[in-house]
Amino acid sequence: MSDSLDQIFIRIKQLLLVPLAGAPDWVTQIASALINIFALLGVFLTLFALISVLERKILGRMQNRYGPNRVGPFGLFQPVADGIKMLIKEDIVPARADKIVHFLAPILIAATAILALGIIPYGRNMTPFAIDGGILFFFAVGSTTELAVFMAGWGSNNKFSMLGAMRAIAQMISYELPLIITVLPIVMVVGSLAPDTIVATQDGYAFGFVPRWFVFTPWGAAAFILFFISGLVESNRTPFDVPEGESEIVAGHMTEYSGFKYATFFMAEYIGMFAISGLAVTLFLGGWHAPIRGFEFIPSYVWFFTKLGALLFVYIWVRGTLPRTRIDQIMNFAWKFMLPMAFTCIIAAAVWHYAGRGVAGWLWSFAVIAVVYFTLSILLDARRKFAPRRYRFAE
Amino acid sequence: MNSAAFVIIAILTLAAALAAASLPKLIHAALSFAVAFIGVAAFYFLLGAEFVGLVQVFVYVGAVAVLIVFTILLTRRDVQGTGKPNWGGAIITIAVFGGLLWAILKTPSLSVAAPQIEALTVKRIGGVLMTDYVWPLQCVGLLLTAALIGALILVMENRDEG
Numbered sequence: 001m002s003d004s005l006d007q008i009f010i011r012i013k014q015l016l017l018v019p020l021a022g023a024p025d026w027v028t029q030i031a032s033a034l035i036n037i038f039a040l041l042g043v044f045l046t047l048f049a050l051i052s053v054l055e056r057k058i059l060g061r062m063q064n065r066y067g068p069n070r071v072g073p074f075g076l077f078q079p080v081a082d083g084i085k086m087l088i089k090e091d092i093v094p095a096r097a098d099k100i101v102h103f104l105a106p107i108l109i110a111a112t113a114i115l116a117l118g119i120i121p122y123g124r125n126m127t128p129f130a131i132d133g134g135i136l137f138f139f140a141v142g143s144t145t146e147l148a149v150f151m152a153g154w155g156s157n158n159k160f161s162m163l164g165a166m167r168a169i170a171q172m173i174s175y176e177l178p179l180i181i182t183v184l185p186i187v188m189v190v191g192s193l194a195p196d197t198i199v200a201t202q203d204g205y206a207f208g209f210v211p212r213w214f215v216f217t218p219w220g221a222a223a224f225i226l227f228f229i230s231g232l233v234e235s236n237r238t239p240f241d242v243p244e245g246e247s248e249i250v251a252g253h254m255t256e257y258s259g260f261k262y263a264t265f266f267m268a269e270y271i272g273m274f275a276i277s278g279l280a281v282t283l284f285l286g287g288w289h290a291p292i293r294g295f296e297f298i299p300s301y302v303w304f305f306t307k308l309g310a311l312l313f314v315y316i317w318v319r320g321t322l323p324r325t326r327i328d329q330i331m332n333f334a335w336k337f338m339l340p341m342a343f344t345c346i347i348a349a350a351v352w353h354y355a356g357r358g359v360a361g362w363l364w365s366f367a368v369i370a371v372v373y374f375t376l377s378i379l380l381d382a383r384r385k386f387a388p389r390r391y392r393f394a395e
Numbered sequence: 396m397n398s399a400a401f402v403i404i405a406i407l408t409l410a411a412a413l414a415a416a417s418l419p420k421l422i423h424a425a426l427s428f429a430v431a432f433i434g435v436a437a438f439y440f441l442l443g444a445e446f447v448g449l450v451q452v453f454v455y456v457g458a459v460a461v462l463i464v465f466t467i468l469l470t471r472r473d474v475q476g477t478g479k480p481n482w483g484g485a486i487i488t489i490a491v492f493g494g495l496l497w498a499i500l501k502t503p504s505l506s507v508a509a510p511q512i513e514a515l516t517v518k519r520i521g522g523v524l525m526t527d528y529v530w531p532l533q534c535v536g537l538l539l540t541a542a543l544i545g546a547l548i549l550v551m552e553n554r555d556e557g
Contacts, residue, residue, distance in 0.1 A: 136449045143457025
C-alpha cells in the first residue's frame, strides 16, 4: 500500500503512455520526456506562486504585521492578483535599448533556472532526466546565468543597469567556486556524479537511528553551511542582494524591465532558489529518504518536499533577519574565508574516509575543520574588524 | 534520427559562427559566439561524450564567453563594423577551408567503421587521467596556476601605480 502511494506518479505516467504502445521507440521517448517536463513545470510554477505569497506572510509575521490577507483565504490567492497585475502592465522598452538582447535576457535566465531543475531526484525513481553527470549539468547550466544577467544589464542601455549587472556577475562568479568545491567532497565519497547514486548512498541508519545523510558528518555539515550560503548569494537573496537592492541601485540589471518581463526575472530568481535548495537536499540531506526509522511509509516525494520547504523557510528567515552586506564585504568573505574552508572540507572528507568511516574518522575530520576555522579567524583578524565603530567628527 | 539531429545542430552552429564573424555590433557577435559554443557542446553529446559536452558548456559558455563580454564591457569599445565586405579575409577563409577539406578527404581512416568501445563514464575518464595521463594533468595544473599568478601580478602592478 505504501509502495503504491510512493510510486503513484510513475503509475500515472505509465498509464498515460499506454496508448503509444505500438509507436516507434523515439516517439515513446519524446512523449515520456514531455510528460516529465509538463509535470515539472506544473509543480514548480505552483510552488513559485505559493512561496511568493508565503514569503510575504512569513516576513510580515517576523516584522510583527500581517502579510497580504485580503485576496482569498489568508491571502493565499495573492499570486493570482499579482499575475493579473503583471500581465496587464504596459511593456516599456527604452528607445535606445538593444531590442534583441533586451528581449532575450529574461527568457534565457528563466530557461537556465528551469533546466537546472531537471536532474534532481524528487522521489524514488522520480528523477525527470537521469544523466550520468547530473551534478556537472546543474553547474554548467548555472554558469550560463551570468551571461543572461550581463545581457539584461547591457541591453537596457542604462548605467545603473550596467553597474548592477557587473556587481551581480562579480558576486555570482566569486561564489561559484565555493559552491562547486563544497560539492567535491560528496562526489569524492560517493564516487559518482549522478544524483540518483548520491541519494542511494545516503540510505540506511548508523547506530540504528542516525540517518546516514552527509550533513551528519563534520565535513558534510561544514560543506552544507558553505553550500547554503553560496546558494543565498547565487540567487541574489538578502543579505547578498546588492545587485537588486532598491535603496542601492534601483533594481540593478532589472531596472528597465516592466510588467511580464520583470515577473519572469522574479520567477527565475525563485526557481533558482528551488533548484539550489533541491540540490542541497539531494546532496546533503539524504534526498527523499526518511529521517526517522519507522516512518518510511510516508511517500518519498513528501519527504523531499518537506525538506525543501524547510530549507526555503530558512531562506525566508534569513531574509527577514539579516541586513544587507556591502559588495566588498561579500567579495572578501568569498575569497578569504569561504574558499579556504571549502578546500578544508575536501581534506576533512579524505581524512574521514581514510580513518575508517566511524567515530575515529568523525573526530579526526572535525579536528581538521576546527583547526582551519580558528586559524582563519585569527589570520583574518575577525575580532578587530568587527569591533564597535569609532566615529571621527570634524573639529 | 541521428543524422537529422546532426544536420540541425550543424546548421545552428554554422549559422551562429557566421553571425559571430559578420554581425556589425560587437556584443551581438560575442553572444552568437556563445551560441556556437553550445552547438559544439551538442555535437559532443551526439557523439556520446557527455562529460566533454558538459565541460564545454561550463568552460566555454560559462567562462570564455563571459570573459569576452566582460572585455567588451570594460574597455567600452562597442566597435561597429564598417559594412564593407572583407575580400582579403574571404580569400584566406576559402584557402583554409580548401586545405582542411583536402586533408580530411585524403585520410584513409574515414572508410573504416569505429570499433565498439564501452560507454564512456566519468569514472573511466578520471581513472585514465590519474594513471596514464597524470603528467599532462599536472602540467595543465601548473599552467593554470602560472596564469592565475600572472593575472594577480598584473592587477597588483596597476594598483601600485594608481
